[in-house]
Amino acid sequence: MPGSWTLGIVKPDAVAGRKMGAILARIEERGFRLAAGRMVRLGVPEARAFYAVHRERPFFDELVEFMTSGPCFPVALEREDAVAAFRAVIGATNPADAAEGTIRRDFAESMGRNAVHGSDSDENALREIGFFFTEADLARLAG
Ligand code: IDP
Ligand code: MG
Helix, strand or coil, rough: CCCEEEEEEEHHHHHEEEEEEEEHHHHHHHCCCCEEEEEEEECCHHHHCCHHHHHCCHHHHHHHHHHHHEEEEEEEEEEECHHHHHHHHHCCHHHHHCCCHHHHHHHHCCCCCCCEEEECCCCHHHHHHHHHHHHHHHHHHCC
C-alpha cells in the first residue's frame, strides 16, 4: 500500500559514531520503506539552504557547523502517515526529553548533536526530499 513521504537524515554525529546501521534498522522495524538514500557531505551553503527556516535562530551557526562536520545519510521514507509517524519514532529535539524507545533517546548525544532529522510537514517533506533526490532517482528506485 503506497503511503505518504518524509525525509529523514542520519546526522553526522550518528554516522561518525557508527550508529547508522542501527538507526536504519530501527526505521525499517517501525514500518518505513527506505525508498532512497545516499551518503552526502554537506557544504556550508547547502546546509544553510536546507535549514534556511532557522537562519534567525541563535543556534543556526552551530547547526550549520555540525551538519557540515562530516558525512550524513539522507533517506526518503514511505509509510502511512509518514511525517507524524517518523516524528514519533525520532522523539523530542532534546534527547533528554525524548520518550523511551525513540531514536534520539537511544542514539543522540545532545540537543544539537541529536542523531536524526525528520521533516515537520508534508509540504516540507517534499521540499526536503527534492533537496537530496531527483524525481528520476525516486522513479528508478521505486518498488
Ligand atoms: P527538530 O529537528 O526536532 O525538528 P528544530 O527545532 O527544527 O528541531 O531544530 C533543527 C535542529 O537544530 C535540531 O534538530 C538540532 O540539531 C538543532 N537545534 C535546535 N535547537 C537547538 C539548540 O537550542 N541548540 C543547538 N542546536 C539546536
Ligand atoms: Mg525541525
